[in-house]
Amino acid sequence: MxxxxxxxxxxxxxxxxxxxxxxxxxxxxxxxxxxxxxxxxxxxxxxxxxxxxxxxxxxxxxxxxxxxxxxxxxxxxxxxxKTPTITTDEPKLKDNLSAELYKHYSADLQNLLVTDRDKEIAIRALLDDKPIQDVEEIIFASPARWTQDEARELVLIASNQLATQKSEPEQSLDEKQRKEEEFLAMAVPIAVELINWQLRESGSNSLRFKRATLEKQGRELVFTHDERGEIFRVAVNRNQSGKLEYSPIYIGSVEREDIQVWQKADHVLQQIIEEQQQELRQNKGFSL
Structure with a gap:
């Protein structure tokens, strides 16, 4: 008991x-x-x-x-x-899928340095609404063999850059428009003088550049690049006071190359004007 x-x-x-x-x-x-x-x-x-x-x-x-x-x-x-925390992370991409997506987003980026290329790939993937974790896996598939932390940092940089671009669309648009206006203000007067000179010299309404062509089509001037297509198309007129006026009909993407071309064209035009003035002075001298 x-x-x-x-x-x-x-x-x-x-x-x-x-x-x-x-x-x-x-x-x-x-x-x-x-x-x-x-x-x-x-x-x-x-x-x-x-x-x-x-x-x-x-x-x-x-x-x-x-x-x-x-x-x-x-x-x-x-x-x-030691109780493990419950996570809700989505399953990671399979290795072969990450490699395929990396190849897809790296199209036409082969000439960039590896860091710039992978950052651009991350931006493209984010613009495609890929989750951050998936984008990190895509960057992790890079031949650069980034560590997981480095891949995560690259994606963070790309995300911040993308957020900055989205927060300043109006400023970017204004900058693009200003650049186009400055380009046309430089190129159109030179183009008018060159095409007029061509018409006087040969009667042709087309002037060939090294990799582009300037044409007079009615009252329009068209500058076309051999590879990039039309760079600009403007309607040209002179008002009653003889002042040149123009209005853009179309303008493509303006690159540094275009500005350099018209700077050289301006130099050639000044040489032509100088030669014509010398010829006029010589003719006047003979008539005395």
Whole structure:
């Protein structure tokens, strides 16, 4: 009877101690282990010498339970600290898909340095509404063999650059328009003088450049690049005071090459004007 009471007491003590420190879900397993241990303890106690009493065994059992309780509390604390966090990251792209996307977005970028190329690839992928994680995987497929941190940094730079571009569309548009206006203000007067000179010299309404052609089509002047197509098309007129007027009908993308071409054309035109003036002076001298 005393053994039964001891077991009942220890079970209650175990439940009370464990419930104070661990979750209810672990009580049954801890209790099972405790009862098994107590059963073994009681079996051993029955074999002890007659000099020990049941109360000595009870005290030893209580000490054992307290040690078990402390060790259980420590284990639970360690387990709590190591509990993995639940993540919601989407699955990464497969390696072959990342390589295919990298190849797709790198079209016509072969001449860029690897850093500039991969940054542009990241921008293109972001413009395609690819998730940041997918873009990082695409950049990670680069032949440059970026580390995961380097790929992430490249994507961050591209994202910031894209955000800056989107926040300043009006400024970019104004800058483009200003550049076009300055280009036409330089090119059109030179083009008019050159085509007039060509008409006087040969009667042709077309003037050939090294890699482009200037043509007079009715009241329009058209400058066409051999590879890039029309650079500009303008309607030209002179008002009653003889001042040149023009209005753009079409203007393509203006590049540094175009500006250089018309700077050279201006130099040639000045030579023509100088030669004509010298010829006029010589003719006047002969008539004296």
């Amino acid at each position: 005393l053994a039964t009471e001891l077991q009942s007491y220890l079970e209650k003590r175990a439940i009370s101690s464990i419930a104070d420190y661990i979750e209810q879900s672990t009580i049954s397993s801890a209790l099972t282990e405790t009862v098994l241990e107590l059963t073994q303890q009681l079996s051993q106690y029955q074999q002890l010498s007659a000099g020990r009493t049941i109360f000595d065994d009870l005290e030893a059992a209580i000490v054992y339970l307290e040690q078990l309780h402390r060790s259980q509390k420590t284990v639970d604390a360690i387990a709590l600290n």
